[in-house]
Amino acid sequence: MITLRNLTLRRGAKVLLDKVSVTLNPGEKVGLVGRNGAGKSSLFALFNGSLHEDAGEFSIPAQWRLSQVAQHMPETDESATAFVLGGDTRLMELRDELAQAEVSGDGMRIAHAHSDLGDAGEHDAVPRAQALILGLGFKVAELGLPVNSFSGGWRMRLQLARALMCPSDLLLLDEPTNHLDLDALVWLESWLQRYAGTLVVISHDREFLDAVTNVTLHIENNKLTRYGGNYSSFETLRAQQLEQQQSAFTRQQERIAHLQKFIDRFKAKATKARQAQSRVKALERMEKIAPVLAEAEFGFEFKEPANLPNPMLVIGDAQLGYGEKVVLRNVNRSVLAGQRIGILGANGQGKSTLVKTIARQIPALGGTLTEGKGLHIGYFAQQELDVLTPDSNPLEHMVRLARDVGPQAREQELRNFLGSFNFSGDMVAHAVGTMSGGEKARLVLAMIVWQRPNLLLLDEPTNHLDLATREALSVALNEFEGTVLLVSHDRALLRAVCDEFWLVGGGKVGPFDGDLDDYQRYLLDEAKRLREAARLESAAASVVEAPAPQEQRRADAAARQQATARAKQLRKELAQAEQRMAGLQADKDALEQRLSGGLAPAEMAETGRRLKTVTQELEAAEERWLALSGELEALEASA
Incomplete structure (x- = not known):
């Protein structure tokens, strides 16, 4: 277990944790929460050994294997599969050991290396690595592509897959969802739920924390408090504690009443049954934890549109x-006053393209976009630096904004406004390039609020926001009188804000008639849908003109007959592959058994070489079996 006893932890002169004691048991899934700067990353540094306690005691089992995501951007020509496979450090060490043993000709050493490789999972290492890569959203055709051919976000997904590939007793994940879309996020939740070791995760995605954690550690005021249960349980317990504190209760009443007012108002506005239910539940959660929201240091509101x-x-x-690249075709949608629209779809399907076009960042390639008279857009770009200048400070940004866009204001008024977004004192003079992701996001929000928009376009606004700021954004969006179009993988925000959803995929934009739970079920079936769409597209491209009904029936019958024959052939080949795998496995077992006996050095070396050949043939047979199984599965799915 991990134990902290009367532990004090500092960063420079700043005390982060003061005489804290807590125990984490093997196999627990722990969510580490607290405001930005509270000390979450420093506690991670203590766990991984890069930071040491200043006082007190810290202990972690010496034999525990640690895995965490490397924060640097990988630069390598290795294939995606090879890069992720390299995360299994034990396997890589044993492969090196086998290579050295073969060079030395030491039969006993070769035998031990083969035995250790078998124990380390050498036989299925490549399929395991590829399963991680595919689960995080890559396509089969990308498994062999070099890492350097992917964009930064996709390379960070490969870093995450590499960390998951590493056998570990302790897994540390710091904001693992930042580069993921919903389908990859749902897969990651499922993987972590099955993870057998101890997990400690920092995340600002409350639904992710609810899905994967059963313990919550809260850092506040230099103290570390353990709560049993996931993040929602922690919220409830903390709200109850705050209600019991009479001094805090009085201070909270005005803001609780304010929260209750908009909760009641927006519950009454719920119209579409399925989506509205999710929003009502989200607002009921806000009602239950109103003391926690009222205690938050940060809150803001959007001005009433003109x-x-x-x-x-x-x-x-x-x-x-x-x-010249068309991403979305024949888009016909209307945006009405007061709508709250969540835009769903996998990465690369065109969500940001749609938002950027509406935001006037890129022109439409065809058709019309007709804006209502007096439309005033507030746009939050997925990459905040798209609208920020790294060398300028927050005050300079606001001065330019007030001068170029309006409304005009004196410098002190702009300083006061920035102070309401937690940019106080000298912070208004700090260059944007030196600011954290959360501070940049708050500055962009401040600039949007100043402009008094009537249409908000928000593309992943929560990527760098802590939980308290996400809640403040949720409250502000619910009170906003204008229209909201929201792209986000933060399901809690989508549930709390959106009354309806659009689905972007397959080159189209259409309504999604369901809630986020329906969408998650849809995602699980997405791979099958895409395969079917590709098959239909390929079939359509090969047809010059539509055949007559009789010809179509004959063609359909022929296609079914051909599919049946192919399925029969695949089953036969699968049976042969299984038989070959069984034979090779028996040969491998026999050779390993032979190596464990007392053989002469020359005979042992020869047996080791034969074992290596058999192992390679077995791996090839397994890959052949996987390919045949995939083809048969696709064929049966399309039948």
């Missing part, structure tokens, strides 16, 4: 994309 055109925007037969 006008509300209706419709705000009409998109007609639009083709959207970049340059």
Whole structure:
């Protein structure tokens, strides 16, 4: 177990933890929460040995293996599969040991290396690595591509897969969901739920924490408090504690009443049954934890729009994309005053393309976008630096904004406004390039609020926000009188804010008639849908003209007959592959047994070489079996 006894931890002169004591038991899934700067990352540094306690005692089992995601961007020509496979450090060490043993010709050493490799899972290491890569959203065709060919976000996914590949007793994950879309996030939740070791995770995604953790550690005021249960349980317990503190209770009443007012108002506005239910439940959670929200140091609100055109925007037969590349076709959607729309879809399907086009960042390639008179857009870009200048400070940003966009204001008024977003004192003079991701996100929000928009376009606004700021954003969006279009993998925010959803995928934009639970079920079936769509597209491309009904029936019958024959052939080949695998496994077992006996050095070396050959043939047979199984599964799915 991990034990902290009367432990004090500092960063420089700043005390982060003061005489704290806590125990984490083997196999527990722990969510580490607290405000930015409270000491979460420093506690991780203590766990991984890069930081040491200043006083008290810290102990962790010496034999525990640790895994965590490397924070640097990988630069390598290795294939994605080879890079992730390299995360299994024990396997890599044993492969090196076998290579050295073969060079030396030491039969006993070769035998031991083969035996150790078998224990380390050499036989299925490549399929395990590829399963991790595919689970995190990569395509089969990308498994062999070099790491350097992927963008930064996808390379960080490979770093995550590499950490998951490493056998570990303790897994440390710091914001693992930042580069993931919902389908990859759902897969990661499922993987972590099955993880047998001890997990400690820092995340600002409350639904992710609810899904994977059963213990919560809360850092506040230099203290570390352990709560049994996931993040929602922690919220409830903490709300009860705060209610019992009479001094805090009085201070909270005004803001609780304010929260209750908008909760009641937006519950009454719920119209579409399935989506509305999720939103009502999210607002009921806010009602239950109102003391926690009221205690938060940070809160803000969007100004009432000067006008509300209706419709705000009409998109007609639009083709959207970049340059000559069309990403979305025949888009026909209307955006009305007061709508709360969540935009769903996997990465790369066109969500950001849609938002950037509406935000006037890129032109439509065809069709029309008709804006309502007086439309005023507030746009939060997925990459905050798209709208920030690294060398400028927050005050300079606000001065330029007030001068170029309005409304005009004196410098002191701008300083006061920035102070309401926690940019106080000297912080207004710090260069944006030196600020944290959360501070940049708050500055972008401040700039949007100042402009008094009537349409908010928010593309992943919570990526760098802590939980308290996410709650403040949720409250502000619910009180906003205008229209919201929201792209986010933060399901708690989507549930609390959105009354309806659009689905972006397959080159189209359409309504999604369901809630987020329906969408998660949809995601689990997405791979099958994409395969079917690809098959239909391929079939459509090969048809010059539609055949007559009789010809179509004959063609269908022929296709079914061909599919049946192919399925029969695949089953036969699968049976042969299974038989070959069984034979090779028997040979491998026999050779390993032979190596464990007393053989002469020359005979032992020869047996070792034969074992290596058999092992390679077995791996090839297993890969062949996997390929045949996949083809048969796809064939049966399309039948």
